[in-house]
Amino acid sequence: MTAPLFLVFGLLLILSALMTILHRNPITSALFLVLSFCSLAGIYLLLRAEFLAMVQIIVYAGAIMVLFLFVIMYLNLKHDVETGVQIAVRRGVGWLLAITVGALVVALFQRQWAPGPVVGLTDATGNTEAIGKLLYSRYLFPFELTSIILLAAMIGVIVIGKGRQGGTIE
Amino acid sequence: MSLPNDIPLAWALALSGLLFLIGVAGVLVRRNALIIFMAIELMLNAANLAFVAFARTLNSLDGQVFVFFVMTVAAAEVAVGLAIIVNLFRLRESVFVDEVNLLKE
Numbered sequence: 111m112t113a114p115l116f117l118v119f120g121l122l123l124i125l126s127a128l129m130t131i132l133h134r135n136p137i138t139s140a141l142f143l144v145l146s147f148c149s150l151a152g153i154y155l156l157l158r159a160e161f162l163a164m165v166q167i168i169v170y171a172g173a174i175m176v177l178f179l180f181v182i183m184y185l186n187l188k189h190d191v192e193t194g195v196q197i198a199v200r201r202g203v204g205w206l207l208a209i210t211v212g213a214l215v216v217a218l219f220q221r222q223w224a225p226g227p228v229v230g231l232t233d234a235t236g237n238t239e240a241i242g243k244l245l246y247s248r249y250l251f252p253f254e255l256t257s258i259i260l261l262a263a264m265i266g267v268i269v270i271g272k273g274r275q276g277g278t279i280e
Numbered sequence: 281m282s283l284p285n286d287i288p289l290a291w292a293l294a295l296s297g298l299l300f301l302i303g304v305a306g307v308l309v310r311r312n313a314l315i316i317f318m319a320i321e322l323m324l325n326a327a328n329l330a331f332v333a334f335a336r337t338l339n340s341l342d343g344q345v346f347v348f349f350v351m352t353v354a355a356a357e358v359a360v361g362l363a364i365i366v367n368l369f370r371l372r373e374s375v376f377v378d379e380v381n382l383l384k385e
Binding site for chain 2: 112113116120123124127128130131136139140143146147150153154156157158159161162165166169170173174177178181182184185237240241244245248249252256259260262263264266267270271273
């Protein structure tokens with residue numbers, strides 16, 4: 111089952127990456143980039159890197175892409191003109207998706223869900239725990255260095271974003 | 281032909297190489313600085329995929345730790361780079377890289 115899933119995620123990854131660099135609208139590009147990051151997270155899961163898959167979704171698809179979208183909208187780059195047909199198609203697809211998801215939610219809530227067996231936390235040595243142990247033992251020094259990198263980036267961004275002393279850049 | 285249950289290293293490396301190629305093409309072809317930035321992110325992710333694939337093959341976690349560090353550096357890089365792009369936009373009213381030619385004139 112792993113190999114076919116890998117092919118599916120890989121195909122999705124390549125297609126969305128291509129759409130990222132080929133699409134004309136920057137916002138659409140950013141959203142396709144989110145899709146490619148999510149499919150990459152799926153591949154990480156298949157390669158038994160569960161912690162990285164979660165970090166990929168939270169940090170990349172969450173934080174970094176929000177930053178991208180924020181800047182794109184802040185710059186107000188492009189007012190894409192849409193024809194009436196496109197808007198109608200999009201509205202139709204949107205309503206169809208919304209109805210499907212709504213029906214799914216109703217169907218899910220009509221069933222009874224038995225809680226799974228409780229997994230003991232003490233003897234479960236998962237991927238996250240192993241990475242944490244490695245980070246705080248062998249890679250402690252690089253781990254501390256990354257905090258300095260983040261601090262430097264934070265100060266740098268504040269200084270750059272503040273502009274010059276006069277308040278505005280001419 | 282039955283597909284193997286475990287992912288061969290060659291597949292993951294081929295996917296990583298393809299992703300890197302797409303990133304390089306994006307940097308070279310596009311002129312919008314934001315898209316170029318996204319393509320750089322794609323290349324970083326291609327490197328991450330190679331790291332994870334080797335970590336799986338060698339049955340070691342060190343590759344995954346390196347991916348963690350790469351993600352940290354990528355986050356810092358995106359923050360700084362986007363701040364620079366915002367400043368560039370304030371200065372030139374454009375984010376197209378071939379209109380930024382102050383040094384050429």
